[in-house]
Every structure is written in structure tokens, then in C-alpha cells.
Amino acid sequence: MIDVLVIGSGPAGYTAAIYAARAGRKVVLLTGTQQGGQLIITSFIENYPGFADPISGPELMEKMRLQSEKVGVDIVYDVINRVDFSQRPFKCFGESAVYESKAVIIATGANAKWLGLDSETKYVGRGVSACATCDGFFFRNKEVAVIGGGNTAVEEALYLTNFAQHVTLIHRRDTLRAERIMQQRLFVNEKIKILWNTEVRDIIGNDEKVTGLSLQNTQTNEMSEMPVDGVFVAIGHQPATSIFVGQLKTDDSGYIIKDSLSSKTSVEGVFVAGDVCNPTYRQAVVSAGQGCIAGIDADKFLSINN
Numbered sequence: 001m002i003d004v005l006v007i008g009s010g011p012a013g014y015t016a017a018i019y020a021a022r023a024g025r026k027v028v029l030l031t032g033t034q035q036g037g038q039l040i041i042t043s044f045i046e047n048y049p050g051f052a053d054p055i056s057g058p059e060l061m062e063k064m065r066l067q068s069e070k071v072g073v074d075i076v077y078d079v080i081n082r083v084d085f086s087q088r089p090f091k092c093f094g095e096s097a098v099y100e101s102k103a104v105i106i107a108t109g110a111n112a113k114w115l116g117l118d119s120e121t122k123y124v125g126r127g128v129s130a131c132a133t134c135d136g137f138f139f140r141n142k143e144v145a146v147i148g149g150g151n152t153a154v155e156e157a158l159y160l161t162n163f164a165q166h167v168t169l170i171h172r173r174d175t176l177r178a179e180r181i182m183q184q185r186l187f188v189n190e191k192i193k194i195l196w197n198t199e200v201r202d203i204i205g206n207d208e209k210v211t212g213l214s215l216q217n218t219q220t221n222e223m224s225e226m227p228v229d230g231v232f233v234a235i236g237h238q239p240a241t242s243i244f245v246g247q248l249k250t251d252d253s254g255y256i257i258k259d260s261l262s263s264k265t266s267v268e269g270v271f272v273a274g275d276v277c278n279p280t281y282r283q284a285v286v287s288a289g290q291g292c293i294a295g296i297d298a299d300k301f302l303s304i305n306n
């Protein structure tokens with residue numbers, strides 16, 4: 001019998017597993033298809049404490065994996081397709097096994113929505129980003145574009161004015177979905193220009209980095225090109241929670257609802273950490289912090305309910 005089953009191998013999952021294992025619990029961590037989580041597609045991380053020089057995402061996540069193994073976490077490559085939290089022990093149905101555990105920690109993350117262009121995949125980390133807080137710093141005095149029309153896009157555009165020479169917000173409609181107060185801040189910022197009724201058809205580059213965008217006006221169909229150094233795709237995130245529908249309480253966007261001070265979900269014995277329950281502060285260090293809370297909460301739960 002597993003004491004704590006951790007679903008997900010990002011910063012939240014590894015940290016939760018390390019804390020639960022160091023508390024003496026038998027811990028199994030399931031990696032999912034993206035072992036190491038979102039950071040494995042990132043070239044440089046400059047904001048994770050403890051590394052004075054930038055560290056690559058794969059290197060940071062490999063260190064977390066090694067640390068987890070060292071403290072006794074059993075790491076298994078499997079993906080959960082279905083869960084049954086109606087009674088204890090909880091049952092999680094993977095592709096290669098059914099996992100029965102006394103407690104579960106969910107750390108399945110949230111994926112950025114992308115445009116779906118081949119060029120976008122090619123240039124991720126080389127000019128294409130989905131996170132201004134993570135990568136804005138690399139675009140000092142550069143020309144950048146933000147794609148989207150909701151609150152996230154407007155926030156990203158405003159944040160990028162701290163670094164970039166100019167920011168162009170590209171939106172396919174003629175009005176923004178963002179809150180009015182956010183729009184007002186955007187309209188008065190002299191560094192920001194808005195391209196209305198415009199869709200990105202392709203991201204242009206020189207094989208090393210992004211150099212521009214191919215655009216199409218949605219009303220006239222006219223094509224144009226715009227030189228840029230960076231492109232921030234800000235069209236939303238999708239929490240990885242489809243397997244928990246009907247089992248746990250989620251908000252309207254699908255994020256798992258947790259107790260405000262702890263990592264408790266709507267089911268006693270099931271805990272949550274990281275981007276999957278955090279639409280606002282999607283950062284590795286926050287996920288790791290929440291993972292710590294979940295690891296401690298799971299251990300406390302087991303000491304009462306073992």
C-alpha cells in the first residue's frame with residue numbers, strides 16, 4: 001500500500017514527494033508524459049533561488065529528480081487516466097497499473113495555450129514565450145509583440161514595458177476582453193501600440209532566433225510583416241484537471257479549488273499544489289512552495305488517519 005501517491009513531476013510534484021518521503025512515508029511519484037513538467041522546454045531560468053548563474057530547465061528538473069530518488073521516492077513513468085476518490089484507499093488508474101494509496105497529492109500543472117504554428121514550437125525559448133515574468137528580462141530595449149486580448153495579454157503587455165523598447169499588442173478582434181481598468185492602463189501607456197483585427201499567420205526567424213511576424217488583417221485579408229525580437233503568446237492556460245471532473249471541486253476555468261491556507265481539496269486526504277490550483281502566480285518557486293505545504297499536509301493527515 002502506498003502512503004502518498006504524487007501525480008506530476010514538475011517542481012510541485014517533486015517538492016511534495018521530497019517532503020512526504022523525508023517524513024518517513026512510502027511515496028510513489030508518477031511522472032506523466034512530460035517528465036520534469038513545463039520547465040523542460042525552458043533554456044534559461046534566472047529566477048529560481050540558489051543558482052547565481054542561469055540554469056537550464058532540464059538541468060534544474062534533473063536535480064529535483066535526483067534529490068527525490070535520494071530521499072527514497074519511487075519514481076514511476078505512468079499517466080493517470082481516471083481516479084476514484086469516493087472511498088479510501090484512493091484508486092488512480094494508470095496506463096500500466098492501478099495505484100491504491102492512503103493519500104494523493106495532485107500536481108498536474110497547467111499548460112499554456114499556444115497558437116499551434118510549427119514555427120512557434122521551433123522558436124520556444126529563442127524568442128517565443130508564454131510568460132513575461134519568466135522571460136521579459138531577456139528583452140531589454142527590444143521590440144516585442146504580445147498576442148491576445150484578455151486580462152493576461154494586457155498584464156503581460158504592461159509588464160513588458162519595464163524592459164522592451166516598444167510593445168505591440170496583437171488582437172484578432174476590434175475590442176479587448178480585459179477588464180476596463182486594465183484597458184485604460186494599456187491605452188495610456190506610450191510604449192504600447194495595438195494592432196486590431198490582426199492574426200499571426202507565422203513566426204519568422206533566422207533558425208537561431210525570432211526576427212519577425214507574418215500577419216493578416218482579419219477584415220481585409222491583407223498580409224504584412226512586422227520585425228520583432230520576441231513574441232509572447234498570452235491566449236490563456238488550461239489546467240490539467242479533466243481526469244478529476246466530478247471527483248473534486250474546480251472553478252469555472254477548471255482549476256482545482258483548495259483551502260486558502262493549506263493544500264486541502266474538497267476530498268479529505270487529497271491535496272493539491274502548483275499551477276493546477278494557481279491561476280495567478282504560475283512560477284516554479286511558488287509551485288515548489290505549494291508542494292512543500294502539500295507534502296506536510298499529507299504527512300499530518302496520515303498521522304491522524306493511518
Ligand SMILES: Cc1cc2nc3c(=O)[nH]c(=O)nc-3n(C[C@H](O)[C@H](O)[C@H](O)COP(=O)(O)OP(=O)(O)OC[C@H]3O[C@@H](n4cnc5c(N)ncnc54)[C@H](O)[C@@H]3O)c2cc1C
Pocket residue numbers: 007008009010011012013030031032033034035036037038039041042044045046047048078079080081107108109110112124125129130131134135240243273274275276282283284285287
Ligand atoms: C516556456 C516556459 C518557461 C518558463 N520559465 C519559467 C521561469 O523562468 N521561472 C519560473 O519560475 N517559472 C517558469 N515557467 C513556469 C513554470 O514552468 C511553472 O510555473 C511550473 O513548472 C509549474 O510547476 P507544476 O509542478 O505546478 O506543474 P508542471 O511543471 O506543469 O508539471 C506538471 C506535471 O504533471 C504531469 N501530469 C499532467 N497530467 C498528468 C496525468 N494525467 N498523469 C500523470 N502525470 C500528469 C506532467 O507530466 C508534469 O510532469 C515557465 C513556463 C514555461 C511554459
